[in-house]
Amino acid sequence: xxxxxxxxxxxxxxxxxxxxxxxxxxxxxxxxxxxxxxxxxxxxxxxxxxxxxxxxxxxxxxxxxxxxxxxxxxxxxxxxxxxxxxxxxxxxxxxxxxxxxxxxxxxxxxxxxxxxxxxxxxxxxxxxxxxxxxxxxxxxxxxxxxxxxxxxxxxxxxxxxxxxxxxxxxxxxxxxxxxxxxxxxxxxxxxxxxxxxxxxxxxxxxxxxxxxxxxxxxxxxxxxxxxxxxxxxxxxxxxxxxxxxxxxxxxxxxxxxxxxxxxxxxxxxxxxxxxxxxxxxx
Amino acid sequence: xxxxxxxxxxxxxxxxxxxxxxxxxxxxxxxxxxxxxxxxxxxxxxxxxxxxxxxxxxxxxxxxxxxxxxxxxxxxxxxxxxxxxxxxxxxxxxxxxxxxxxxxxxxxxxxxxxxxxxxxxxxxxxxxxxxxxxxxxxxxxxxxxxxxxxxxxxxxxxxxxxxxxxxxxxxxxxxxxxxxxxxxxxxxxxxxxxxxxxxxxxxxxxxxxxxxxxxxxxxxxxxxxxxxxxxxxxxxxxxxxxxxxxxxxxxxxxxxxxxxxxxxxxxxxxxxxxxxxxxxxxxxxxxxxxxxxxxxxxxxxxxxxxxxxxxxxxxxxxxxxxxxxxxxxxxxxxxxxxxxxxxxxxxxxxxxxxxxxxxxxxx
Numbered sequence: 238x239x240x241x242x243x244x245x246x247x248x249x250x251x252x253x254x255x256x257x258x259x260x261x262x263x264x265x266x267x268x269x270x271x272x273x274x275x276x277x278x279x280x281x282x283x284x285x286x287x288x289x290x291x292x293x294x295x296x297x298x299x300x301x302x303x304x305x306x307x308x309x310x311x312x313x314x315x316x317x318x319x320x321x322x323x324x325x326x327x328x329x330x331x332x333x334x335x336x337x338x339x340x341x342x343x344x345x346x347x348x349x350x351x352x353x354x355x356x357x358x359x360x361x362x363x364x365x366x367x368x369x370x371x372x373x374x375x376x377x378x379x380x381x382x383x384x385x386x387x388x389x390x391x392x393x394x395x396x397x398x399x400x401x402x403x404x405x406x407x408x409x410x411x412x413x414x415x416x417x418x419x420x421x422x423x424x425x426x427x428x429x430x431x432x433x434x435x436x437x438x439x440x441x442x443x444x445x446x447x448x449x450x451x452x453x454x455x456x457x458x459x460x461x462x463x464x465x466x467x468x469x470x471x472x473x474x475x476x477x478x479x480x481x482x483x484x485x486x487x488x489x490x491x492x493x494x495x496x497x498x499x500x501x502x503x504x505x506x507x508x509x510x511x512x513x514x515x516x517x518x519x
Numbered sequence: 520x521x522x523x524x525x526x527x528x529x530x531x532x533x534x535x536x537x538x539x540x541x542x543x544x545x546x547x548x549x550x551x552x553x554x555x556x557x558x559x560x561x562x563x564x565x566x567x568x569x570x571x572x573x574x575x576x577x578x579x580x581x582x583x584x585x586x587x588x589x590x591x592x593x594x595x596x597x598x599x600x601x602x603x604x605x606x607x608x609x610x611x612x613x614x615x616x617x618x619x620x621x622x623x624x625x626x627x628x629x630x631x632x633x634x635x636x637x638x639x640x641x642x643x644x645x646x647x648x649x650x651x652x653x654x655x656x657x658x659x660x661x662x663x664x665x666x667x668x669x670x671x672x673x674x675x676x677x678x679x680x681x682x683x684x685x686x687x688x689x690x691x692x693x694x695x696x697x698x699x700x701x702x703x704x705x706x707x708x709x710x711x712x713x714x715x716x717x718x719x720x721x722x723x724x725x726x727x728x729x730x731x732x733x734x735x736x737x738x739x740x741x742x743x744x745x746x747x748x749x750x751x752x753x754x755x756x757x758x759x760x761x762x763x764x765x766x767x768x769x770x771x772x773x774x775x776x777x778x779x780x781x782x783x784x785x786x787x788x789x790x791x792x793x794x795x796x797x798x799x800x801x802x803x804x805x806x807x808x809x810x811x812x813x814x815x816x817x818x819x820x821x822x823x824x825x826x827x828x829x830x831x832x833x834x835x836x837x838x839x840x841x842x843x844x845x846x847x848x849x850x851x852x853x854x855x856x857x858x859x860x861x862x863x864x865x866x867x868x869x870x871x872x873x874x875x876x877x878x879x880x881x882x
Contacts, residue, residue, distance in 0.1 A: 408603060410601040410602075410605035411605050411607065413570075413592075413601070413605065414599070414606075414666075416571075416572070416593060417570065417571075417572075417593060417597065417599050417619070418593065418619035418622055419593035419619055420593075420618075424622065428607075429609075432609040
């Protein structure tokens with residue numbers, strides 16, 4: 238029995254390690270490739286150990302740009318992606334907090350209708366409404382701008398629903414105590430509801446930041462200028478399909494750089510993220 | 520410090536449900552008024568209307584000579600203690616108490632002085648930096664009280680503040696609330712469903728049922744002379760024995776020659792072997808159950824012979840099943856289960872009600 242359990246444990250660990258290897262190896266390979274000479278990669282002679290071009294490649298990627306099609310250094314793209322992902326995440330949180338607050342704590346005509354309209358937008362992601370959204374963005378002169386990148390993606394049914402569910406668990410007495418304590422609707426929101434939603438906001442921020450960071454289709458449509466493109470678009474443009482030679486070290490370095498911000502966000506917010514999903518502080 | 524006066528106060532919910540069907544109530548300055556009744560009787564609604572958390576459909580609520588129907592809760596000069604305390608979970612004890620004062624724009628030193636004074640009175644001075652989560656139920660209760668005290672309001676409102684505490688703590692806090700209220704001399708309205716709490720705390724006891732006031736008065740007066748069978752059954756534990764009687768039975772004269780309902784408190788019944796006392800009542804019982812609680816023993820007996828028709832005594836909360844009589848005996852000596860006993864009470868211990876239970880016939 239004991240032996241059996243020992244074997245089982247080793248087996249479980251072995252499977253987990255294999256899983257880790259399957260996920261991690263391509264990332265490792267990308268990193269190795271980013272430190273090698275392009276010729277070595279191109280002729281299939283790539284070593285599995287880091288090469289000597291690390292500083293050179295990353296400097297070129299970040300500040301100079303590839304000699305091929307993107308024409309902009311990745312530093313600019315990183316900044317664009319960061320601005321877009323942050324605006325989407327923070328904008329979504331701000332708007333959904335307010336709309337959930339209105340839906341849960343205020344009595345106004347057609348409250349439930351409004352709620353259901355928000356709910357229904359869950360069924361209409363960007364891909365479905367891409368043409369009208371593009372048309373509106375174009376008419377409003379939002380092409381090739383940060384607002385164009387972020388605004389159409391900010392309205393969020395998911396986050397509104399999440400905050401609605403959370404607000405509904407806040408005891409009514411808390412609001413009543415606030416009213417008696419002389420706090421108006423705005424003070425109650427600022428002094429009580431926001432601090433209580435802190436962990437939820439953190440969890441949501443992680444999810445939404447990654448959502449914003451990984452956007453591909455929308456930035457592809459809305460940006461045409463090179464200095465406005467996001468890193469996701471940049472990577473795609475670097476891979477040359479015609480007869481020119483793709484600069485694989487630069488492509489790989491860009492991929493590694495594209496991975497870093499979401500990883501950093503997850504690591505920094507991990508504690509709050511887990512607490513936000515499992516615990517409600519009341 | 521203020522009088523609180525309710526004039527024909529009514530509450531009808533938008534669905535047409537009438538929660539409060541016209542309540543008149545006058546609470547004098549510094550009095551402790553307890554609203555008591557079964558759940559759903561409207562006592563909490565009435566309190567929340569005084570607090571301003573519920574709108575008033577009709578009538579007037581007057582606090583300290585000012586009609587407050589249209590006044591925001593914060594401007595009514597009241598403070599409320601909630602059943603679940605409603606402490607702000609993310610604020611320290613100090614900030615929980617200071618929050619209401621800050622919102623009123625009070626100066627910092629004044630706030631500090633008031634909070635520390637309240638903390639000293641309630642003996643929570645050592646916990647000012649803690650969060651509510653780190654406190655026990657009794658301590659949270661004190662913080663909730665503290666939040667009310669620092670405001671120095673005209674009226675304290677308590678909404679079943681002790682019902683989340685365990686039995687021992689509840690008794691201790693009950694005494695403390697009473698002492699505190701005496702000391703501060705602040706008019707208070709206290710809602711509870713616990714008749715013992717109601718009896719011990721109240722200067723003025725208001726027994727409510729189904730959105731109407733059944734009786735208002737001094738707790739002991741209500742105990743001695745309940746105005747309706749509902750009050751008779753609700754106030755006192757175990758409840759009063761209520762049995763219907765036919766016209767002329769027990770020699771009781773009821774106007775119009777109709778029958779009525781006879782009430783006897785369990786402690787007024789004594790075991791006897793003789794006939795009924797002059798004008799009194801005598802029950803022949805078969806003992807069904809015995810409860811020994813130490814200082815006293817409760818004997819549950821079924822009436823020997825014909826049980827009264829069940830419809831005669833309605834199944835209101837706290838009332839006994841028809842035909843069952845409780846006798847309270849001092850000490851621990853009691854008959855055995857199944858034994859036949861005779862319990863009797865003299866005429867002056869009887870309460871006589873009209874057949875519908877809505878009025879008391881003897882004075």
